[in-house]
Every structure is written in structure tokens, then in C-alpha cells.
Amino acid sequence: MKEIKNKAKKEKVVLVIEDERPLVEAINTKLEQNGLVVITARTVEQALHYLEDIAAIDAVWLDHYLLGSDNGLDFVAKIKSASSKWKKIPIFVVSNTASSTNVQSYIRLGVKKYYVKAGHRLEGIIKEIKSFLDHPDE
């Protein structure tokens, strides 16, 4: 943990909340290749613990369907609540859910962007996240 805290000072940290193991590994590899530090969680509960313990999360990669009782929307709702100290962390939702009501809910709750997993190259998504982290005001 301490290691990560130090690294956080120079490199950006991305919290990846995804429960599919093969995908997590691919995402992890690609993110690290792009110079980002990766923390992975499979449930909302786990993700919230990490947020609590590691103060320096710079971005969140979030899937919709997760292990456990909460899904991605629950996570965003908790993060974006008025009293939350993590309101400002940009959330990139990368999911395969087809429901447009879900997509609308995410956007309304204030996520940075929504990607349909199967419609994007991994490289493409990561480049956009990186670009945002480097120039957060654009």
C-alpha cells in the first residue's frame, strides 16, 4: 500500500472495477503499458474500501455488472453523493450492458464517459483515459 501511495505522487492511479478475470488481466496489462498504476476490485464493496485506504485514486474504470449485490450504478450513486469526498474522481464506464435506461442513468449521475466494451479497442479507451488524466481541463 505504501508503495502505491508513493507512486501515486508521480504516476496516475486507476481503480479498475471489473469482475471478469480475463478482461481484468488484459486491462491491467494495457494500462500499465501506458504508464498507469492499476488497482483492481471485483465488487463495489471492495472498490469502496480501496478508495478509503488509498487516498490518491485518479480515475475509475467501471463495469456495470459486478460480483456482489451492488452494480456499477450503485457505486456511482455512492461516489457522487453530496457528502462524498470522491465526487471529483472521473469515472469511465466500460460495460456491455445494452439498456439505454442504464446508460442514461450513468450519464445523469455524472460519469465522465460511457463505452460499450465490445465496440472499442482496448487501446482506444485507454488512450482517451490517459489523455484526460494528462489534460483534465479539456
Place this chain on the structure above:
Amino acid sequence: MRKKIISLADDIARKLKILAEEKEDVRQKLAVTAEALRLKAKQLVVTAKEKEDVRQKLAVTAEALRLKAKQLAVTAKEKEDVRQKLEVTAKEKEDVRQKLEVTAKEKEDVRRKLAVTAEALRLKAKQLAVSRETLEEKVLERTKDIAEARAKEEAILASIGDGLAVVDKEGKIMYVNQSFEQMLGLKVKEVIGRSMVEVVPREDQNGAEVQFEERILTQVLSGKKFVADLTNPFYYIRKDKSRFPVSSIVTPVVLGGKIVGAVETFRDITKEKDIDKAKSEFVSLASHQLRTPLSSVNWYAEMLLAGDVGKVTPEQKKYLEEVYRGNQRMVGLVNALLDVSRIELGTFLVEPEPTDIVKLAQVEIGEQKLQIGAKQIQFSSSFEKNIPLILADPKLLHMAVQNLLTNAVKYTPEGGKVRLTIALSDVHVLIKVSDTGYGIPKNQHDKIFTKLFRADNVREKDTEGTGLGLYIVKSIIEHSGGKIWFSSPGKTPLGGESQENPGTAFHVTLPIN
């Protein structure tokens, strides 16, 4: 002789005495007369005074009389008018009297005829009295039958599973059945004679009450045709203020060409809504399940091809590219299947807004630039000026136009022509996509819009496609109130049509309103 003169003197003295006596008489008489005359003169003065008074009174009276004469003249005139009116009235009375005479005559005729008829009727009455007894028996029987039938009908109405309400032309409840009572928690006697709209409030999803004028019932009773908007569910409020989603049908009752009331049947669709919700969630979950392994293959193939886990030989690259391509096709197929299932389950969220179709088309053309360039397609387009905004869901329209354009480019050989035009025709916007491509075989025209169908000629050419695109396009266009059709060989001014490449032209019309 003296005797004679004395006698004469005596005579004369006597005559003078007599004369003096007569004069005295006369003088006395004259005195009397003078006195009398004086009196008379006095009297005359009085009389003259009286005459003067009388004359003055007469003058006043004369004046009064003149006025009276004037009044009388007026009165006389009025009397004349009245007399003339009376004359007219008398004339009218005469006319009426004559008419009455005629009527009296007619009455007499009628009375005579009635007398005849009365006699005939008396005879008939006798006959009827006989039949009446037989009829009475029959009527009793019939009444029993009708009462039974009525009881049956009422039992049927009462037991209709749907809620039933019958209202008169003012919207007041005349009849409700048991299901109505049960669903709404209201008793018949609480609602009979009261306005349906008042007694059963209706609200939309957000809890906003539907006002009287907007109620379907109000519109149907005023003769308007009402088309229910299935995307906007309604709720009825029960007596205990709870609510439930409802599907209702209201139809007018027409008697003799006039609307005399309406009948409404409605159902509690809580279960159906729950099923709908379950269906949407199923589609959502299914799409996730299908796409997850596809994403996995996608990204791993991508990383292998990018050399992220080691160098890749050109041969390996070729194979990996096939894997990647195959996977992409699967993704396309899953996407299309998802769209189809959403269309069929009716869970496609349609959000119409005023859309600039020309701009949308231009964006699509932009997205096709790469493909067009790669195949060196001669692309042209023409958009009429002043095409109005169409009320349509832009993301769905985007899908449809994209599909038609991609097809045109995909199914046209290198160097061929593709053209997109948008024009205006009375109340429609006309979109045409034409090409000089492979065309559609005549014997397969009827199947083109069916699911998963791909014509033989394009399958021979090894082009890729899901066979779902046109089915989806047709669903979208028809859902938006438009029409789609095609011709192949395409009758287009593109020219250069050959036997081998007869070309195709797809036509789409969309209503403006």
C-alpha cells in the same frame, strides 16, 4: 152766444183738467216708468257686469274648449288609428273565422270518418278481446324468457374480467361491473350518476393528474378519434388513494348516427409491466453475457497483434487478423440481434425530437468516407433546400441511414457509384440511396426485409453481413410512421447499369409532422 163760449170754456177747462189729469197720469206713469227704467238700467248694469263675467268665463271656457278640441282631435286621430286597426283585426278575425269554418268542415269530415272507424274498431275490439287472452299467456311466457336472458346478460357483464364502465354522453356513469368495483375499491351506488372522470382520477408515470380535457373519455365523447400512446403508461387511482398501471380502451356508443355515450374497458397491467421490465433486464443481461467473451477475444487478439506479449510473425499476424475479424463479425451479429430482440419485445426506447435529416445524412457520409475511399466509390449526394425538421428519434434514424449507406457501399464493386438524395414531397421527406452494385435477384425481392436473410448473389461474393440490417431498418422506418421500398434493377439516373451490376435503389419516406 156767451153761454156757448162758457160752455166751450168749461169744455175746454174740463178737457184741460182731463188732459192735466191725463198728463199727471202720464207723468206719474213716466215717473214710474222712469223709476222702472232706472231700476232697469241698474239691473242692466248688473246684467252687463254679469254678462262681462260670463263672457270672461266663456272666454276661459272657449280656451279650455279649444284645448279640449285639440285633445279631441288627437284622440280623434288615435281613435281613427284604433278604428283602422280594429278594421284590420276585424279583417283578420274574418279570415280566421273563415279558416275556422274550413277547419270546422274538415273536423266534421274527420268526425264522420271517425264514426265509421269507431264502428270498425268496436268490431275489431271484440275480436281482439278474444286474442288478448291467448296473447297474455304468451306474453307471460316471453317475459320469463327475456328476464332469464337479461339475467344471463347481466351475469355476463358483471363477470367480465376487465373493468367495465358505461357512461352517457355527458360522461356520467350509467353502469359498472364487479371488476370495476373490485379494481377501484368503489361500490356501484357510490358512482352511479357521477362523472367518470371525477370518480376515477388518472395520472401519468410522474404522478401528474390527467386533466378533464385530456382524458380519453372526454375526447371520445366529443367525437375525436383517440390513438393511445403506448410509451406513456397511465395509472388509475383507487378509492384508498393507491394506484395501479392500467390499459384501457374507450369506444363511443353510436345510436342513429349520434354519440349517446361511451364504453370503457380497462385492465390492471401491473403483471404485464413487471414482465416488460423483466424482458428489458433479460435483454440487457443477455447482451452483457454475449458480449463479454467477445470483448475478451477482441482485446486479447488486439494485444497479440500489437505485439504486447511478444513479436508476431507475419504468418501469425494473418491468422490473428482472421481471429480478430471473425470476432468483429460476431460482435456485429450480437449487436444486430440485440436490436432485433428489442424491436420485437417493444423495449426499444424511442425518443422522438425534431431532427435535421440532412445534417444526420451528412454525418453518416462522413463516417463512410474511409470505406468509400478504400473502394474508390464515386459518391454523390444532393439535398433539396428547406427540408423541414422531422419528428424522429435521431439515434434510430442514424442507424437506418447508416445501414442503407453501408449496404450501398458494401454491395457495389470498386469504382462503382453510390448516390444519396433527400427531397421534399408534400408532407413527406424522401430519402433515396442508389448504387450501381450487385442488385437484388428478382426471385428474392420478397425476402429482402426478413430476418437473417441474405441474397444468393452477395453470399457468392463473400461479402459480410448479418442478414438483419434491412429488417431493423424497416422496423425503424415503419415505427417512425414512414415507408421503405426498393427497386432493382435500380431505376436511377446513375447510368452505367450492366447485366452484372444492375444496381439497387432504396426509397424511404418519412412524415414531416
